[in-house]
Amino acid sequence: MIGFDRRLVEHFDWILFGLTVGLLGLGLLGLYSATYDGSPQASPQFIRQLIWAAVGFCGMGLAFAIDYRRLERWAYLLYGAALGLLILVPLIGSFGGGARRWIYVGMFSLQPAEFMKIGLLLVLARWYHRVVPPGGYGIRDILVPATFFSAPAIFVLWQPNLGTTITLGLLFLTLTFTAGLRLRSLSVLALAGGSLLPFIWTYLKPYQQQRVLSFLYPDVDPLGAGYHMIQSQVTVGSGMVWGKGFLLGTQNRLDFLPEKHTDFVFAVFAEEWGFVGAFGLLVLYCALLVRLLVIALRARERFGLLLSVGVAGIIFWQIVINTGMNVGALPVVGVPLPLLSYGGSSLLTTLVAIGLALNVSTRRLFF
Amino acid sequence: MDGQAEVFTAQETLTACHRRIGVISLIVLFVFCSLGFRLWQLQIVEGDRFRTLSEKNRIRLKRLPSIRGLMLDRTGRVVVGNRPSFDVMLVPEDAQDRLTTLHALAAYVPEAAGFLEGKSPRNPRRSAYEGISVARDISWGTLAAIEAHQLDLPGVTVEASLKRFYAAGNLAAHLVGYIGEVNQAEIAEYKGYRQGDLVGKVGLENAWEEVLRGYNGGQQVEVDATGRKLRVLDEVKTQPGYNLHLTLDLELQEQVEQALGEAEGSVVVLAVETGEVLALASRPTFDPNLFALSIKPNEWRALVKDPLRPLTNRALRGQYPPGSTFKPFMALAALEEGIVTPETQYNCQGGIPFGGRTFHCWKRSGHGWVDLKQALAQSCDVYFYTIGQRLGIQKIAQAARRFGLGQDLGLALAVSPGIIPDVEWKRRHLDEPWYGGETLSVVIGQSYVLTTPLQLAVATAALANGGAVYRPFFVTQVSDVDGEPVQTYSPEITAQSNIPEEYLRIVRDGMREVVHGERGTGKKAFLPDIEVAGKTGTAQVVSRIIGKEEKVPRHHRDHAWFIAFAPAKTPQIAVACLLEHAGQGGGAVAAPVVRQVLEAYFRIVGQRKLENDRIRQTSG
Numbered sequence: 001m002i003g004f005d006r007r008l009v010e011h012f013d014w015i016l017f018g019l020t021v022g023l024l025g026l027g028l029l030g031l032y033s034a035t036y037d038g039s040p041q042a043s044p045q046f047i048r049q050l051i052w053a054a055v056g057f058c059g060m061g062l063a064f065a066i067d068y069r070r071l072e073r074w075a076y077l078l079y080g081a082a083l084g085l086l087i088l089v090p091l092i093g094s095f096g097g098g099a100r101r102w103i104y105v106g107m108f109s110l111q112p113a114e115f116m117k118i119g120l121l122l123v124l125a126r127w128y129h130r131v132v133p134p135g136g137y138g139i140r141d142i143l144v145p146a147t148f149f150s151a152p153a154i155f156v157l158w159q160p161n162l163g164t165t166i167t168l169g170l171l172f173l174t175l176t177f178t179a180g181l182r183l184r185s186l187s188v189l190a191l192a193g194g195s196l197l198p199f200i201w202t203y204l205k206p207y208q209q210q211r212v213l214s215f216l217y218p219d220v221d222p223l224g225a226g227y228h229m230i231q232s233q234v235t236v237g238s239g240m241v242w243g244k245g246f247l248l249g250t251q252n253r254l255d256f257l258p259e260k261h262t263d264f265v266f267a268v269f270a271e272e273w274g275f276v277g278a279f280g281l282l283v284l285y286c287a288l289l290v291r292l293l294v295i296a297l298r299a300r301e302r303f304g305l306l307l308s309v310g311v312a313g314i315i316f317w318q319i320v321i322n323t324g325m326n327v328g329a330l331p332v333v334g335v336p337l338p339l340l341s342y343g344g345s346s347l348l349t350t351l352v353a354i355g356l357a358l359n360v361s362t363r364r365l366f367f
Numbered sequence: 368m369d370g371q372a373e374v375f376t377a378q379e380t381l382t383a384c385h386r387r388i389g390v391i392s393l394i395v396l397f398v399f400c401s402l403g404f405r406l407w408q409l410q411i412v413e414g415d416r417f418r419t420l421s422e423k424n425r426i427r428l429k430r431l432p433s434i435r436g437l438m439l440d441r442t443g444r445v446v447v448g449n450r451p452s453f454d455v456m457l458v459p460e461d462a463q464d465r466l467t468t469l470h471a472l473a474a475y476v477p478e479a480a481g482f483l484e485g486k487s488p489r490n491p492r493r494s495a496y497e498g499i500s501v502a503r504d505i506s507w508g509t510l511a512a513i514e515a516h517q518l519d520l521p522g523v524t525v526e527a528s529l530k531r532f533y534a535a536g537n538l539a540a541h542l543v544g545y546i547g548e549v550n551q552a553e554i555a556e557y558k559g560y561r562q563g564d565l566v567g568k569v570g571l572e573n574a575w576e577e578v579l580r581g582y583n584g585g586q587q588v589e590v591d592a593t594g595r596k597l598r599v600l601d602e603v604k605t606q607p608g609y610n611l612h613l614t615l616d617l618e619l620q621e622q623v624e625q626a627l628g629e630a631e632g633s634v635v636v637l638a639v640e641t642g643e644v645l646a647l648a649s650r651p652t653f654d655p656n657l658f659a660l661s662i663k664p665n666e667w668r669a670l671v672k673d674p675l676r677p678l679t680n681r682a683l684r685g686q687y688p689p690g691s692t693f694k695p696f697m698a699l700a701a702l703e704e705g706i707v708t709p710e711t712q713y714n715c716q717g718g719i720p721f722g723g724r725t726f727h728c729w730k731r732s733g734h735g736w737v738d739l740k741q742a743l744a745q746s747c748d749v750y751f752y753t754i755g756q757r758l759g760i761q762k763i764a765q766a767a768r769r770f771g772l773g774q775d776l777g778l779a780l781a782v783s784p785g786i787i788p789d790v791e792w793k794r795r796h797l798d799e800p801w802y803g804g805e806t807l808s809v810v811i812g813q814s815y816v817l818t819t820p821l822q823l824a825v826a827t828a829a830l831a832n833g834g835a836v837y838r839p840f841f842v843t844q845v846s847d848v849d850g851e852p853v854q855t856y857s858p859e860i861t862a863q864s865n866i867p868e869e870y871l872r873i874v875r876d877g878m879r880e881v882v883h884g885e886r887g888t889g890k891k892a893f894l895p896d897i898e899v900a901g902k903t904g905t906a907q908v909v910s911r912i913i914g915k916e917e918k919v920p921r922h923h924r925d926h927a928w929f930i931a932f933a934p935a936k937t938p939q940i941a942v943a944c945l946l947e948h949a950g951q952g953g954g955a956v957a958a959p960v961v962r963q964v965l966e967a968y969f970r971i972v973g974q975r976k977l978e979n980d981r982i983r984q985t986s987g
Binding site for chain 2: 239297
């Protein structure tokens, strides 16, 4: 079982792997520019991201090497480990940007909330794989998976980290929907969610409320909370068709964009590579997602299918929230753009997730 | 995995999932199409607009204010200059969190705390990225503190600028004037001013605004998001204003102001042969430096509400009856008209009857028999009543006007015209006929007659130089920043009377007697080594003073005058001195002031001559 299987090479999903490597390459290009300070030496962030990419590919290899059906059995263990790490954050974590999100390990910082995505994915896929009520899931049937989601979500929200909480929630919804949530239950959930909105609003921190408000009315305070919103659109729009050229984005180079190497790296990319580059990037992402869904369709059992859909979900929702924010279509929420944004934990998580999908894709033909 | 049924069920549930994946695929495609559409909208449809915005973001237009021209006195001393000043500016667009920045700034600049309490002056016309002035003219220590903590103070910049500096302080403050922020009316009137620009408000600062101001330049500066200047992309150089070379002699001015002391009044010193204004003082005075950094409201209120009106330039705008200083001009007219000769004598018995009432001489006991010389020396009113009756009001008015009295002297500065009344004037302004008794009052410089100290100085100079009324002038040369002359100005005669030299000599002799004669009223202007010709004047404000002088309210007290030129035979300068509501005669209070002025003038001239001789000797 552990020994090398030649079929792993024969049936390896080169399309998914190629798309991943390609996107990561573009991501490094964008990051290089976003952290470029005029000196020919690469920035420390860029170097660190390269190291994380290497770590990420190891993680991907590991996620690929171990048969996903074995991982299914380890799901609770992995979920528990991620949850344990998450609970450690308030105890030993460090502050940064008004939130306690990171655990320092040597010179690297970990963001356990990122790894929670994998843990939740595994445990939900396992649960929906094993428990299949005839006629689909009702509200009562999803109480257990809802608990799987809620437990870490509370900790993540508490950090506070609204972006990751939303991603976890959307992952939960995507898997529940794919697994076969009854449409009636779906509408009940939607109604409940809708009626919860005012409550959620009061729970939001003032700066989060401000972000939502400035999304709805960006011109009210263009230099205060609306600043990110407007500057990001100016950055994207000023790229025009062909872009300003690599390392030549003025908005980027002159620091008009906040968080440009994390949340707004898409805008930096769009400024320097124009519509052609940004649209091309979207096409690549779309291709990646389509490939993940194809893998899901080809999976031989529910676990593999749900795993692939979950991977697609994690990546898709982060792309939507991040690029939506970059083009001024969604409020500012700190969600990284998979494979592009600076951030080791995010990159590692994404690569591991894709490793899982490679796993499913390659082993679908194994009997 | 042991049973067909279960496999079938598994396949069935997979199929259900596949349908859901189909829905998800549609959502994914829809979302990506929307994102693509949004990109197309931003980058292609609105790309031009956003490109312009991004250019504007990084390129800012920075105005470079021009350097205002200097004013130098006739010896080259700086009267008005500029000195460096540092202002703390806040660019709200650059301070990502204004409150935090202001909090941090308040540690070094107390004024920032005022902004925290929401007192920030909002200027709706402020263009984006234009700084709001938080504190002006900060100290070197504050400057160093802000520069050192620049990184903690995003949006805060320190702008160096040149501030108007009135080096002479309150010396000649009224003549020099002051500057202030341009108002809406001035923006409409002049060209090329914007809110916040400084403009000459009064005095020479105002009259020579176009020359002094120069032209503003501008810079296109590339900045980053915190407003830090990265480099200058393009620059239009400023053009400094031109310098004014004044006729003023600062050293003399200082002596004049000292001679005036704290008394309300004015002294004007003119060069007899050119009309150059060597000194011009008005009291009470003020410090124009208060205006150089926009004046504080309470200081402004104090200046404006002061009943003594310190902002008024009494030399040019104060109108006072000339009193007996009018008499030399009347004497000249009487000689020219053949009404009197130097030998003609009248008997003054303290008054003459006219129209049923008595016109008193100031000396109730009378002067006895006086000729013209003594009439001037002792300022005998009865003598002048007599010649006034024979001259008539029209001749009197003409005699005064040809010396510039009651005349617009055609200055760029704001002046009052004064009044020399005649029949026509009275009919037009009061719609009344002229009464003979009024002529008697006019001839001794009372009644409706009003002159300014400047006018009397000009007239005195004309008397001294033989009848040439020079337009008083203040600026001899305009030079550029390198000192190259741009324009020079020469003396200008506005009116020339052909008065026979012998008549002039008689009047000048009478005026010499005022100071040097045994019974002269102006003996207090006496100088031991230089002959002075002068004339006292005591101008009544109300016709009859009842009770003791000290108990009379200030605004009812008499004005004291003294006019003089010296040396009496070869006049160089003419002086007019007015002490407003002095309550005493011109001979008592104004003559000593003029004596000090003359003394100072001849001392200064003498010293300079010595110095020049020494320089010539050492270089030769």
